[in-house]
Amino acid sequence: MSLDKSTSNCNDSLTPSAAARTIAAPAIDLTGRDIAYFSMEIALSPALPTYSGGLGMLAGDTLRSAADTGAPMVAVSLAHRRGYFRQKLDATGQQSEADVPWTPETTLPFAGECVTINMQGRDIKVCAWRFDVVGVSGHIIPVFLLDTDIDGNDPFDRRLTDHLYGGDTYYRLCQETVLGIAGTKLLHKLGCLPAVYHMNEGHAALLSLALLEDRLASGASLFTATEADRLAVAKQCVFTTHTPVPAGHDMFGKDQMYAVLGNERGSALERFGCMHNNLLNMTYVALRFSRWVNGVAMQHGKVSQEMFPDYHVESVTNGVHAATWVAPPLQRLFDDEMPRWRHDNQYFRSVYGIKPSRIANAHRVGKHKLIEAIAARTGIALNESVLTLGFARRVATYKRASLLLEDPKRLAKIAKKIGGLQIVFAGKAHPADTEGKRLIKEVFDLAGKIGQSGSLRIVYLENYDWELGAILTQGVDVWVNTPRRPYEASGTSGMKAALNGVPSLSILDGWWIEGCAEDVTGWAIDDGDTDAAEAASLYDKLEQRIAPLYSRPNAWARMQQHCIAMNGSFFNTDRMLGQYFANAYFPQAPVTQQNANAEALADAAVLA
Numbered sequence: 001m002s003l004d005k006s007t008s009n010c011n012d013s014l015t016p017s018a019a020a021r022t023i024a025a026p027a028i029d030l031t032g033r034d035i036a037y038f039s040m041e042i043a044l045s046p047a048l049p050t051y052s053g054g055l056g057m058l059a060g061d062t063l064r065s066a067a068d069t070g071a072p073m074v075a076v077s078l079a080h081r082r083g084y085f086r087q088k089l090d091a092t093g094q095q096s097e098a099d100v101p102w103t104p105e106t107t108l109p110f111a112g113e114c115v116t117i118n119m120q121g122r123d124i125k126v127c128a129w130r131f132d133v134v135g136v137s138g139h140i141i142p143v144f145l146l147d148t149d150i151d152g153n154d155p156f157d158r159r160l161t162d163h164l165y166g167g168d169t170y171y172r173l174c175q176e177t178v179l180g181i182a183g184t185k186l187l188h189k190l191g192c193l194p195a196v197y198h199m200n201e202g203h204a205a206l207l208s209l210a211l212l213e214d215r216l217a218s219g220a221s222l223f224t225a226t227e228a229d230r231l232a233v234a235k236q237c238v239f240t241t242h243t244p245v246p247a248g249h250d251m252f253g254k255d256q257m258y259a260v261l262g263n264e265r266g267s268a269l270e271r272f273g274c275m276h277n278n279l280l281n282m283t284y285v286a287l288r289f290s291r292w293v294n295g296v297a298m299q300h301g302k303v304s305q306e307m308f309p310d311y312h313v314e315s316v317t318n319g320v321h322a323a324t325w326v327a328p329p330l331q332r333l334f335d336d337e338m339p340r341w342r343h344d345n346q347y348f349r350s351v352y353g354i355k356p357s358r359i360a361n362a363h364r365v366g367k368h369k370l371i372e373a374i375a376a377r378t379g380i381a382l383n384e385s386v387l388t389l390g391f392a393r394r395v396a397t398y399k400r401a402s403l404l405l406e407d408p409k410r411l412a413k414i415a416k417k418i419g420g421l422q423i424v425f426a427g428k429a430h431p432a433d434t435e436g437k438r439l440i441k442e443v444f445d446l447a448g449k450i451g452q453s454g455s456l457r458i459v460y461l462e463n464y465d466w467e468l469g470a471i472l473t474q475g476v477d478v479w480v481n482t483p484r485r486p487y488e489a490s491g492t493s494g495m496k497a498a499l500n501g502v503p504s505l506s507i508l509d510g511w512w513i514e515g516c517a518e519d520v521t522g523w524a525i526d527d528g529d530t531d532a533a534e535a536a537s538l539y540d541k542l543e544q545r546i547a548p549l550y551s552r553p554n555a556w557a558r559m560q561q562h563c564i565a566m567n568g569s570f571f572n573t574d575r576m577l578g579q580y581f582a583n584a585y586f587p588q589a590p591v592t593q594q595n596a597n598a599e600a601l602a603d604a605a606v607l608a
């Protein structure tokens with residue numbers, strides 16, 4: 001499957017060949033690279049285990065759009081030599097995890113420089129590998145993947161860039177120190193002096209300390225940093241927060257903070273208001289050191305504003321990189337009809353000029369591939385002409401994977417009445433999330449009990465990742481999402497589905513508040529006081545609206561067309577990145593009150 005041509009410089013296999021051992025880095029001029037994008041995870045290629053889920057996918061899609069649109073960006077992340085994890089499910093649905101090792105030194109060119117920083121009271125050397133994201137016209141976004149597995153480093157420190165979201169909080173704080181502080185110093189050493197630092201989630205917030213240190217006269221201690229210095233750093237930074245779920249906001253004990261960061265940095269963080277409830281809170285670090293803060297959908301911006309009333313929170317709704325997620329048969333159709341869509345996603349609106357039956361035919365190829373992939377992976381043969389629902393996401397309690405199976409009897413009855421129903425599940429639980437793992441087993445059990453024969457078929461696919469995400473969103477008929485409000489910050493898998501002509505059936509939360517036109521681009525599950533009430537609404541929509549429409553192929557094809565023309569043309573990272581440029585990076589509109597105050601103070605301080 002050709003998922004993404006912008007990753008063509010990467011070995012397709014994780015097993016490197018000896019021939020790849022000395023990889024030359026073509027020279028790249030980093031002057032004028034005005035925006036530095038920092039993210040703990042970035043999905044760069046289906047072959048690289050440098051991401052876990054939505055956050056990393058969004059980061060990768062953002063950079064792919066930056067490459068396509070010629071944006072002056074660079075990015076920084078960690079190498080994650082052992083990846084997130086590969087999910088195994090046994091016959092009972094019990095999840096186990098395996099490392100996904102890779103060797104950057106045989107896969108990517110050396111970035112050219114290393115830096116040494118002090119943390120945990122000792123020096124640690126940090127080097128980097130360069131992954132080039134190549135855009136549709138050849139523009140390159142270099143991504144620097146930091147690596148601490150260097151001769152001479154302490155054995156513990158050598159493992160710090162191994163596991164994405166691995167280890168304990170101490171390990172994570174060390175990782176975030178490497179990302180923020182070593183990442184910033186490395187960029188500077190490479191001759192890159194960005195005007196804007198974008199913290200993609202709080203994991204990257206310690207970059208502010210590196211900028212603060214940079215501002216002080218060489219050798220001056222952080223003890224001398226003033227409020228004016230904080231504001232001057234904030235002037236350079238923008239921050240995107242990604243979840244209202246408390247567990248998504250990293251917090252560290254004071255002891256840990258001082259043990260990892262030392263006295264100067266620790267006391268600076270305390271002095272500049274980065275502690276919350278006596279814990280170092282990475283969200284507050286980011287809030288204190290940014291001039292712009294945003295949530296990832298309009299509703300999420302409002303929810304975040306209530307969570308952080310002392311700060312001004314804006315919204316930029318997420319998107320997905322169209323050329324990465326549109327299925328090959330649809331890509332060919334778009335290439336025929338509107339070849340500039342790869343340079344300018346606004347052309348998706350002109351899908352209204354394409355005959356709906358051609359879209360439906362292209363989608364049928366994707367469904368065929370999905371049915372084939374399920375047979376190859378599980379031995380289960382689904383039926384290509386039966387209505388097929390997809391539900392795949394990180395298994396977290398608020399996502400309520402089992403809502404679709406809340407009333408198995410009613411579901412079976414509907415399946416029988418409408419001439420068959422197929423449901424495809426996938427999703428990983430974080431290795432330490434026992435409740436998430438229990439949820440997977442619960443879905444497994446129910447699937448075994450009610451979804452094995454007759455008119456209702458249910459399958460759970462192992463190891464939800466980039467490749468499976470593409471197969472699913474390109475192949476199912478309806479994409480289902482059932483989060484508990486208001487915890488879905490945005491969600492992006494439904495956007496991938498929409499670009500492939502797949503309507504959503506979802507709770508009105510996150511992006512779907514903006515994307516749902518009832519009976520046109522999909523359906524809303526009505527709010528209820530209980531899970532049972534919301535499940536009942538889901539079943540009603542399935543029985544009374546979705547199945548009848550699915551039995552009318554022409555009407556269904558028109559709906560597929562609406563999904564692409566209305567939602568594909570908006571919920572893409574080209575549009576999203578344009579909004580970041582216009583509102584966050586180089587705002588043309590008047591600054592907000594918070595920003596105005598910050599800028600006035602910083603200016604006054606500079607004059608003083």
Ligand SMILES: *Cc1c(COP(=O)(O)O)cnc(C)c1O
Binds near residue numbers: 465469
């Ligand atoms: C798109 C994607 C996600 C994020 O989708 P959500 O709608 O936020 O759940 C997560 N994992 C993979 C593998 C994806 O492709």
